[in-house]
Amino acid sequence: MSEATTQAETNTNTVKIPVLEREQLILNKRSYHWITERICGVVEGRQPFLWWILFIPSALIALVGVVGGLTYLVSTGVGVWGNTNRVMWGWPIVNFVFWIGIGHAGTLISAILFLTRQNWRTSINRAAEAMTIFAVMCAGIFPAFHVGRVWMAWFLAPIPNSNAVWQNFKSPLLWDVFAVSTYFTVSLIFWFLGMVPDLATIRDRCKPGIRKFLSLIHI
Secondary structure, X not given: OOHHHHHHHHHHHHOOOOOOOOOXXXXXXXXXXXXXXXXXXXXXXXXXXXXXXXXXXXHHHHHHHHHHHHHHHHHHOHHHHOOOOOOOOOHHHHHHHHHHHHHHHHHHHHHHHXXXXXXXXXXXXXXXXXXXXXXXXXHHHHHHHHOOOHHHHHHHOOOOOOOOOOOOOOOHHHHHHHHHHHHHXXXXXXXXXXXXXXXXXXXXXXXXXXXXHHHHHHO
């Protein structure tokens, strides 16, 4: 082996490729204790007055929609949703697809950040996964009320009913039951597993009482 070749290999081995340092996620060199106190303070402390200003109108609007809208729907019939025409979609199916789409968006955001191993993904994942759970819960409302007699919605479950009549497995409504229940279960497990360290921290910090009892049930 010539001297030039040996020198070239030596130079190649000694060359160091510069690596850019990652930007710090927590500034001012704050400790993990500071982070825990900051995050837990949102749950343990009292909510600011602005939070109540935003929460109370939202709760009243939801109450009007649930008590007023759904009560009127059940007492009048699904015709108020536009389900009088069998050719086109009515209001419940449109809203069902809308909320499922919102749930898919939360799952997509969380999955992309997880697969790319982003260190700053934790807080965004919490919001995205919670958004998925609540979106699937909203979506599950519409197939139940789509049947007209909501107190008979349990007939959609794949179990024999009191009349010994099985469900129509060719019906899209039954597909919704399997799709929503499976999606909700997987999303809930995915959210819960990521929240285990946080829930354990809250459990250890809870004072004896109803909060301590509920935290012991979850963890």
